[in-house]
Amino acid sequence: MPDWLQLMIQSLPSLVIAGLRFTVPLTLLSFVLGLLLGLLTALARLFGPAPLSLLARFYVWVIRGTPLLVQLFVIFYGLPSAGILLDAFPAALIGFTLNIGAYSSEIVRAAISSVPRGQWEAAYSIGMSWSQALRRTILPQATRVAVPPLSNTFISLVKDTSLAAAITVPELFQTAQRIVAVTYEPLILYIEAALLYLVLSSILSSLQRQLEARFARYGGYLEART
Template identity: 60%
Template sequence: MFLNSIIADPERVSRLIDIAQSSLQPLLKGAILYTIPLTLITFVCGLILAVLTALARISSVKPLQIIARIYVSAIRGTPLLVQLFIIFYGLPTIGVVIDPFPSAVIGFSLNVGAYASEIIRAAILSIPKGQWEAGYSIGMSYPQTLKRIILPQASRVSLPPLSNTFISLVKDTSLAAMILVTEMFRRAQEIAATNYEFLLLYLEVALIYWVICFILSIVQGRLEKRMDRFVS
């Protein structure tokens, strides 16, 4: 019924086409300048935090284990949007003011770090203890064994779930619009507020997100195949 009403009105169709064409450039600009950089920066920061957290979880130092466990539990037990609001809107009430983009980086990095740490921890624990013993037997220290033997094997195990985390992060960055980051979804909201074609703009954004994630899924598959050849 809705589509029929649009098709029956050539002027409406022409207007929608014009809006879709004119909005494509600012939407892509928002993706290139904010969405993609935000995804890359937060994933790298989150991955570093995830490795440190995973190592703390499997260490024999109790205080480190407790701190890492509380961090993971707190982040995984609360919504990402609430975490972003605490950083951007909550911290200024105690005098800590952070700009929108850095706030998003901090929030997403903490979130990725907590979830990815469990992936990395499981990957490390999946490596047979004999691999550790083999490293020690040839005179390697704990850091050397971890770096040269354990982590390369664990990276193969953790690649698929970490790739899925990265793809999910691309979509999650749309939440940054809620803290005034002018990424792609925020741009769509601003444009839709001027022409009131919310459905069209949101569908256009959804299509761009889908294309990006589709390309990333293809890259993920190729990386996994290359890793399989490398390991074998």
């Protein structure tokens, strides 16, 4: 067996364990929390009072206008100078959540805006309140529009979690770096890490296609009802 293949086989368990312990949880938690933050931000921008809408705009402007790596450094390395100490994983979770929240808010805002005004009027005509119209009529239709770009954001987040290595989170990529420091085989280990990210992204892309097909059928059902 070639030495490079033997090295990849030996390092694979460590990389997979790091992915399962840190990369996957960091991705899932950041996306769920970021999506919730994005929904609230989008609603604030569309329907909130002027001060709240302005605050939401400012948040989106700052996060989208600065690099994610810089945001992580500010949270993990910068905040301690202000007396705020965070462990690596919570710092990464906060950074990714804020980043996903800003980008997903634009997706959600555009999806809600794409629903025809007549849908609001139809909901009001049958006695729904604003919150009921939003929950029962607008958001289900907006979800169909938002699923493809949000799925792409989720897949990108899987790869972006490698940036957490820069703030010492022992996820998949930093584990590869640690093995490189011992074996002095960066090409082999980094290719192996890239292949693992590729496999994970491919699985998620397949799930994305199935999810989009399901929402397309659901969208057809909604259109048939209206």
